[in-house]
């Protein structure tokens with residue numbers, strides 16, 4: 001069967017495409033221009049006709065995906081701006097929300113074979129930043145960021161605009177399904193990942209073009225002896241939750257296959273971190289590894305009896321285990337493979 005993957009040239013989407021091709025699916029990937037499609041075609045050339053790209057120049061236009069959805073059996077929608085530097089939050093909210101409505105409308109009107117739509121949302125649509133440590137679940141919604149954007153407009157930090165974009169896009173998706181349920185022949189699955197790290201398989205000509213989450217990992221853990229400018233204190237008290245990009249791609253493939261996940265919202269998360277924990281993992285990988293990474297930042301290693309480490313945000317991941325049966329890579333797997341990948345690129 002054929003899966004349409006939107007934003008196919010992105011960090012996560014290119015892994016989703018690879019995983020699906022390896023499983024024998026045909027994949028049609030949307031990109032914004034031919035010059036973004038050609039490198040993808042090269043990456044997947046061994047799959048010959050099983051991978052094709054189509055150009056959708058503006059995902060916010062009504063009917064943008066009308067041709068792209070024709071004949072596909074499922075859709076994985078990932079295209080959305082991931083950017084923590086926009087001044088006007090509407091610059092990312094509008095494409096996120098309109099792009100989501102647009103693909104669902106096209107799926108409804110032109111996707112006569114479509115059985116399932118998977119939407120890559122985010123834990124940004126789940127978490128509300130709280131002074132106290134908190135464990136969130138699929139019942140939680142980040143309406144706070146939306147309210148802050150409504151109240152302060154351009155005055156909100158860019159990360160708030162991003163979080164609002166994911167909340168509003170996911171809400172729009174569920175609303176669309178609710179309003180059109182009498183006519184929809186497919187179901188919706190929403191996957192909510194936290195920070196996504198790991199090796200890359202998409203086309204990144206220079207380090208400066210790396211996507212946001214991988215760039216942050218590179219800058220703090222891999223790239224510089226100064227840990228991306230974070231103080232030892234910040235390394236120990238800032239963090240979030242994470243998933244390896246390859247496990248996320250597998251989760252999306254599982255979400256295509258499992259009946260029980262229909263119309264569910266599912267948080268996928270391997271665990272929590274503070275940045276120091278990634279440094280400690282890297283510094284524990286043995287003398288061969290360390291001798292080839294003399295610049296590896298150390299920070300202040302966390303000892304097993306350290307009382308000072310708090311994971312401010314955590315997720316209840318039992319639903320993903322129950323419905324998807326997902327297995328997660330460890331921090332060690334991720335660090336080893338990511339360093340190896342970056343080394344091969346001279347980063």
Ligand code: NDP
Nearest residue numbers: 007010011012032078079080081095122194195196211213
């Ligand atoms: P990338 O930046 O690598 O990829 C984003 C994709 O979306 C690219 O194909 C990009 O196309 C496309 N896109 C961005 N803005 C627009 C726009 N205005 N119109 C059309 N297409 C657009 O990001 P990721 O792979 O990291 O993210 C993919 C998805 O996963 C997003 O929905 C993101 O919110 C979600 N996610 C990511 C997390 C992470 O840590 N990385 C965590 C949780 C969720 P182009 O190359 O042309 O700009």
